[in-house]
Amino acid sequence: MGLNLRKSLGGYALISLVIILFLVLSLPTVAEAEGTLSMTAKAGFNGYVRTGEPVSFAVEIENQGPEIRGDLQVRCNQFGSRVIYSRQVVLPRGACKSFNIYASDDQSQSFNLRLMAKDKELVSSRVKVTRLPPQEMMVGVLSDNQEALNHLGAVKLPGNAQRVTVINLKGEDIPSNPIMLESMDVLVLADFSSHNLRPEQLSSMQSWVEGGGLLVTCGGASWQKTLNSLPEILLPVQVSGSVQVSSLAELEKWTGQQLPAGKNIILSQGEITRGTTLVANGQSPVLVACKTGHGNVYYLACDPGSSPFDNWSGNDSLWLNIFTNSDPHQVISAANARTMMMDQRRHEIGWALRSIPASDLPSRGLLAAVLLLYILILGPGAYLLLKKFDRRELGWIVIPLTAILLFSATYFVGFKGKGRDVFTRVISIVQMEPEFDYARVNSYIGAFAPTHRDFSVKLTGNLLVDILPVDFYRDGPGIDNENLPVLATVKQGTDTKVSFGDLSRWSTRSIATRSSIYQPGNIDAKLYTQGNKITGTVTNNTRQTLSDCIIFSRYGYQKLNKLEPGETAQVDFMLYLSMQNRPSYYRLFESYPINYPRGFNPFRAQDNSKMRIMEMYFNRGQGQDNEKLMFIGWSEEEIKGVLDNNGLGKVYPSTAWVSPVPVNLLQGDRVSIPPGIINGRIIEVKANHCEQNLQGVQFGGGPVTFQLDLPYELSSLQVEKLNLLAPAESFQSARWVRMELYQWSTGSWKEIKYQLMGNSIEDWQKYLSEKGSLRVRISPSGTDGWVHLQGVTLTMEANYQNRGQQPSLTTIEGR
Known part of the structure; x- marks a missing residue:
């Protein structure tokens, strides 16, 4: 029997050894992987990223050796510590795969991407980025004719220190996640093979437009390859063909510049399906504007990169009118909003996340019972016990020790029952849009778990995650220091997992996410x-x-x-x-x-x-x-599908539901426009400094020109009362405000006396254009003066005379 037992054990050992050898030989070692891997990486949009926005990376890894299983990592320095962004990578032998990864780092100028396995670096690639200021307008151009629209970079925006940066893109550069596209303000499609765009990329572009972006789709000779593959929501004109013309009188009038004589122009032809025709050639639209969510889709019937538009003197006026009217992401009307957001978004929301409602206190009955128990034990209980053993002289020792034991037991029970709780605060902002199926959701999650050294938050889907500071520490520029402690690790993939280490143990572990929900209602x-x-x-x-x-x-x-x-x-x-x-x-x-x-x-x-x-x-x-x-409106219900509640303890949600609401200005034949409905947009700045924020607009050292666009043409209105409102900061500052109105017929300015509570425009026919636009130029009375306005708006009472005309909400007047 002993011999058989030894044989059995020997057989099992041999089989186990074979299995172990097989597993060891089948798994690639780090040494085997060295020299067999190559990695290339690209960051942002051709290396351009916006300060304050996350950075996306497109990584390609080729493996000529055995199979590799590891993690692709980007390490960023934030708040005096490190945050690691990673995603799992599987590379079979001979494979060449592409991966996308992002890092929510808004300051670093270069990034080192690494493929790690068993805590060892297998291969790495360092990429540098060019940071653009938050107030700069980023214009992406999708065109098979590279550099054809570089002249857009010469457009001078009305804001101080604002300029346009043109970035030539390829179809593969459009991310499938619309959030990663938010750095871009404008996308122009001209002479581009749009059939190369995947459905998820087109969906991303649509969501990006609804979030505030400007998409300009161009026709011309190559209209079929540019427009035929676009969905209806991204094309407000049904194009059916093209035509050759020798002049465009309306476009010349709209821009104030003549086209070169003797040049043939090819225009795409079609019928408008949505929006407003701004410029036409006969019955065919040349320039169409269509409001889509927070953003706009424009259609231009010509190819702006072909002759004669490539060297046309009217390009600046054409594109400036498009940019100022659409105001993508409010980069013109509130140029400093991004800067304010970059400074405040992490720190301001942290205060609200730390405001977790107090844990429930014990009931009065329980407190009374515990107190009565203390009295009974320390009083009659101790006395009777010492009397039984006839050791009453030990009372001065027994009673203090018993009190300490009772208090310790109470603290232990309370700590086990409440002190180990996890409290999670979830703040969400749902941005609904009328007539749209999707709503954007910005969620801020803060978890307080002081007894957990390591703590994880699981999110549904591959979401963009921003790690918020653990306190009010304001971080400086990132420093490449591998010795910094790890604050958190963000694991990207099908779902997202954020793991915090012991560094944040006694702080609220906070993150911000962006996502969308389907059919939230309206x-x-x-x-x-x-x-x-x-x-x-x-x-x-x-x-x-x-x-x-x-x-x-x-x-x-x-x-x-x-x-x-x-x-x-x-x-x-x-x-x-x-x-x-x-x-x-x-x-x-x-x-x-x-x-x-x-x-x-x-x-x-x-x-x-x-x-x-x-x-x-x-x-x-x-x-x-x-x-x-x-x-x-506010609800105390958590947004479903964003957060996995497992292990988050008691959750305190607070959700703001936000939606624009339309208002009808026309009832019967009567038009009433109250203040705040038609607001002035800045079209020209000659001031030394101009800043627009939530409290209004401030400028000094020169004039600022505003334009207010009525939704009706002048021929359809009989105005009874027209008031221009530009309230200053105070009665004292109103004395130093100078106001002028533009006379469209003569092309000159006329000064009127500024009134703090509004100026009544009696001879309104002089100052309203055919399209219903009013221009006002405001400046301080002295060269070193300063003006602070709450805003520029108007009120109007009028009779509507043309019931056959559909009022437009996007009519604008060219410069």
Whole structure:
């Protein structure tokens, strides 16, 4: 029996040895991998990235050796520590694969991408990036004729120190994730084979436009290869052919520049399906503008990179009009919004995430029972015990020791029951759009888990994650230091996992994510204007119960309180000029909306968090001036499909549901425009300094020109009352404001006396163009003066005379 046992054991050992050898030989070693791998990497858009935005990397790895399983990593220095972004890589023998990875690093100038296996670097590639300022306009050009549109870089934007950077792209450069496309402000498609774009890339472009981008699709001789593969949502004209013409009188009038004589021009022809025709050639549209979500899609019937447009003197005027009217990502009207956001988004939201509601206290009955138990044990209990053993002299020792044991036991039970809890705060902003199926979601997640050395947050899907600072420490430029401790690791893939180490143990571990949700519902508004009043109804067509609902603009608001799903509320409020120069989202939470006593704090403590959330939203450039009227409602329900709640303990969600709401200015034959609906856009800056933010526009050392565009042509209006409003900061500063109006018939400016509470325009025919545009030039009275305006808007009462004309909301006048 012993012999058989030894044989059996020997057989098992032999089989085990064979299995182990097979496994060892089948797995590639790090030594075998060395010299058999090669890696190339590209960053951003041809190496350009915007300061304050995440960086995407396209990596290609070729493996000539045995199979490799490892992690592709990008290490970034943030807040005096390291954050590692990684994704799993599997490379069979002889494989050459492409991978995409991102890093939420807004300062570094170079990145070292590494393939790691068993904590050892197998291969690496360093890439450098060119950082562009937040206020610079990035224009991506998709064209088979490289450098054909480089002349766009000569367009002078109205803002100070603003310029256009033209980046020539290939189809493969368009990311499938629209969030990674947000650094780009404008995309121009001209003489480009659009059939090379994959469906997910086209979907990404659509989502990017809805988020505030500008897409310009161009026709011309190569209209078929450029336009035929685009979906309807990205092409507001149904193109059917082309035509050759010798002149374009309307385009010359719109730009103020003549085209070269004797040149043949090829235009694509078609019928407009959406939007507004800005320039036409007979019945065929030449330039069409179509509002799409927060952004715009423009159609240009010619190829701007071909003759005679490639060297045309009117290019600057043409593209400046397109840029200023569409204002992509509000880079013109609020050029410094990105800078403000870059400085504040991490630190401001951190305060709200750390405001976790207190853990539930023990009930009064439990506290009374524990106290009674203490008294019984330390009093009669100790006395009876010592009496039984006849050792009452030991009371001075027994009673203190018993008290210490009781207090220690109470602390241990409390720590086990409550001290080990995980508290998670989730703040989300859902940006709904009327008539769109998808809504953008910005979520901020903060978890406090002091007894967990290592802690992980799991997210559904491959989401863009930004690690927020653990305190108010403001980081400086990144330094390549491998000795810095690791704050967090972001594992990218089918789902996303963020792992925090012991470094952040006693802080709130916070992250920010961006995603989208399908068919969240909408806010259905049926609103009308009556003088300076907004009336009508709004209906909550979401599946959420919304509380603290408000509809508002810069010049007024109405609280709607709570709205159940499907519930309708009546709207009736005035829009009026106020001298309180504070952002509107501050006034939403004030107890005294007009004036309040000196020293009185108008904000309730529970509203501070909501104000900070609104500040985050509006500092992202989604200001109410762009949307005219806004709806905001709040829910205490978490957005499904973003966060995996496993291990997150008690979750405290707070979600803001935000939506623009349209308003009808025409009732019967009557047109009423209250303040804040038609707002001035900056078209020219000659001031030494100009800054626009949530409190208005400030400039000095020269004039700034604004243009206000009515949604009606002049021929369809009989104006009864037209007021121009440009309220200054105070009555004292109003004395130093100089105002001029542009006379379209003569091409000259006429000075009018500035009135703080508004200027009545009596001879309005002189100052309204055929398209219904009004220009005003404002400057300080002295060369070293300074002007601070809340904004530029107008009010109007008129009769509408042409019922056959459809009012347009995007009509603009060329320069």
